[in-house]
Amino acid sequence: MPALTVKDLHRRYHLAGHEIHVLRGLTFDVEHGEKVFLRGASGAGKTTLLYTMGGLEKPTSGDVLINGQPLYAASKNQRAHIRNQSLGFVFQNYHLIPDLTALENVALPSLIRGKPALERASQLLERVGLGERLQHLPTELSGGEQQRVALARALINDPKIILADEPTGNLDAQNGKQIIDLLFGIIEESNRTLVVVTHDAQLATRGDRTLIIENGQLAA
Numbered sequence: 176m177p178a179l180t181v182k183d184l185h186r187r188y189h190l191a192g193h194e195i196h197v198l199r200g201l202t203f204d205v206e207h208g209e210k211v212f213l214r215g216a217s218g219a220g221k222t223t224l225l226y227t228m229g230g231l232e233k234p235t236s237g238d239v240l241i242n243g244q245p246l247y248a249a250s251k252n253q254r255a256h257i258r259n260q261s262l263g264f265v266f267q268n269y270h271l272i273p274d275l276t277a278l279e280n281v282a283l284p285s286l287i288r289g290k291p292a293l294e295r296a297s298q299l300l301e302r303v304g305l306g307e308r309l310q311h312l313p314t315e316l317s318g319g320e321q322q323r324v325a326l327a328r329a330l331i332n333d334p335k336i337i338l339a340d341e342p343t344g345n346l347d348a349q350n351g352k353q354i355i356d357l358l359f360g361i362i363e364e365s366n367r368t369l370v371v372v373t374h375d376a377q378l379a380t381r382g383d384r385t386l387i388i389e390n391g392q393l394a395a
């Protein structure tokens with residue numbers, strides 16, 4: 176069974192009397208341990224696809240299966256449970272909570288499950304090289320450091336699938352490379368599955384496969 180199955184996904188937005196058909200019948204599998212990059216022109220639908228794959232954006236029709244479990248045929252609560260248990264997210268803008276320390280940000284997704292996690296959060300921050308920054312607020316961290324916190328947060332529930340949207344988009348070349356090296360190291364040591372949206376053709380050569388999205392469909 177694939178780690179992730181995308182099944183005939185459609186997403187339409189209605190805006191001021193206009194319909195925008197963003198995802199137009201996407202179907203593909205991602206196997207366990209596979210590293211897949213999503214590329215395509217601006218506006219092609221990459222972020223919409225990634226968010227839909229992660230249970231964050233409901234499709235107009237179609238479904239996404241995580242280890243065979245349908246995300247959108249499930250109830251909202253079941254979907255939140257699958258997301259929290261199986262998926263880790265890394266966003267271009269980090270999406271850290273400004274009033275929480277690095278340690279608290281990383282621990283939060285576990286606390287939501289009712290599991291105390293400060294010790295594991297602290298180990299993960301060590302793993303990403305931030306053992307000296309546990310009590311820093313996001314504003315007291317550089318962009319690269321904030322993305323490392325976000326990476327540690329994505330791992331707190333030990334998800335088997337990581338979804339990343341332009342994870343190096345706001346970083347300089349050196350910090351970007353560090354984040355990608357860390358991300359790949361973490362993925363490979365535990366045979367996790369990775370799906371990354373990127374504009375960076377060079378970065379995409381590090382994956383097993385690149386899917387090109389063109390007008391909401393897979394390019395041939």
Ligand SMILES: Nc1ncnc2c1ncn2[C@@H]1O[C@H](COP(=O)(O)OP(=O)(O)OP(=O)(O)O)[C@@H](O)[C@H]1O
Binds near residue numbers: 188190197223
């Ligand atoms: N909430 C929304 N309401 C209406 N249209 C939307 C909404 N979200 C996205 N879109 C439209 O869907 C299309 C695809 O957007 P998406 O962000 O998925 O593209 P992308 O391929 O990730 O682009 P980029 O590379 O620039 O980030 C765009 O034309 C965008 O304007």
